[in-house]
Amino acid sequence: MSFLSFAWNWLKSPAQWHGADGIPIRVLQHLGYSGLSLLVAATIALPLGVAIGHSGRGSFVIVSLANVWRAIPTLGLLVLMVILLGFSVLAWLIPLVVLAIPPILVNAYEGVAGVDPGLKDAARGMGMTPWQQLRKVEVPVALPLIMLGLRTGAIFVVATATIAAEIGLGGLGRYIIDGLATENYGEVAGGAALVVVLALVVQVVFVGLRRLVVPAGLRRQAKTS
């Protein structure tokens, strides 16, 4: 049997769609873990990335650090956090936040640092304060990259929030880990397929968001160039 038919046979069974360990609850839990992680990561990484991109100070150190940071194994960090902190929210939140910070930070930095110097000169020439320059020119122009960073971070987190099940929590990882433990490979395949679908949905949502927040002029420019 192929992966797809394994997954399909499991998914189409009505038993999976009800109750406390049914798919709707597991999807909501998964989105909860992912959403909170992304929110915390964005709260840390966006202001930092924009500030570094704007000032240009410390950029080399921060961007190198963020890239090295990506090598941290999320699962290893999770187990370490459980040993150090016990079973608090931080035990799973920290590894997922750590995972999402680098793409958000690096893209925000690259976006703001890469704003055309002529554009910044023009803004200053129009009499804008540094704060106005940042808010009205640099951040909007950097939005396509900022949104790319958020989207990448979101996909990382959605695909990896399965590890919460490793420490007894819910989410879609529950199906993968329980299925492996009981040799129920239909459940494993079904759970994995749901994670893939959820990641794709998140991708689509972020593409839509990008259309909403990126100024029309920039979108037109991107199309013609």
Add this chain to the structure above:
Amino acid sequence: MLEPSRLRMAGSRLRTPVFAGLAVFTGVALAACGSSSPSTSSSGSPSSSSSSNPLASAAPSGSVVVGSANFPENELLAEIYVLALQGKGVKVTPKFNIGAREVYYPQVENGSVSIIPEYNGALLTTSVDPSSTAASTAQVDAALTAKLPSSLEILTPAPAQDKDSVTVTQAYAKAHNLTSIAQLTPLASSITFGGPPEFKTRADGLPGLKKNYGLTFKGFDPLDESGPITLAALVDGKVQAADVFTTTPQIITDKLVSLADPKNNFAAQNVVPLVYKKALTPTITSTLNAISAKLTTQALLQMDQAVILGHANYSTVAAGFLKAEGLS
């Protein structure tokens, strides 16, 4: 994120050196393979280089091969066997860290390993009779004696067991005066139980605890297999009882207690030497049986703690045990 063009550049810049490096590495590895086979005699037997299958090598004449599985406790037990046998003048060739039971069992069956420390329950259900439901030490031993291939034999099992257990913290055991799983009845409805995910459904998991002791717990947390997550959950109070192996060294350091299992919900896992019959001599039998007589779960637990958490030297710990028990 770097834009695609920069990524491509980085890729093409890297490609040549990486591949060259790989080629060099492969060359070295191949050379190492070619030259190392004649010198592996220290871990196996001298004849292994001429044999097409290095695993099927025969022991040098007059010597017994003591093997071990690939985890610390088993290696420690094998070390105890080796030191004790050498003390009695038996010529021993150690062949430690062979692998899992699926790998070493056929080697004992064909005599290329003469002695290996085993666990009677796991030996029975993995390699001898997967359908067996024997649970107590006596039942498991009887089943093994009846079903083992004619080339093999088990000696006297030790009281020491490395098996699943319902484990609680010392503080919890003291507060509720607990020594046995049977005493959990009035507490079960307030206990969240932790164990590996499959514990929820496997026969000696929650269904077994319900059948044998009438226990229905408040909840079940799927964690890991007697690993860091289960131990943290127990110490943290996230779960009040958990499935922990009886020789997990953190039982000592985290102050835990494994509750007695009078109804044998978990099948016996006594340490027992599995031997290739033709390699046996009366000296070997009496030496190994003398070790088994003194080897308790508590003694094994303490030695595990010394080698796993204390990073003590295996031979030092093994020799210390033999000396303390008057076996050396």
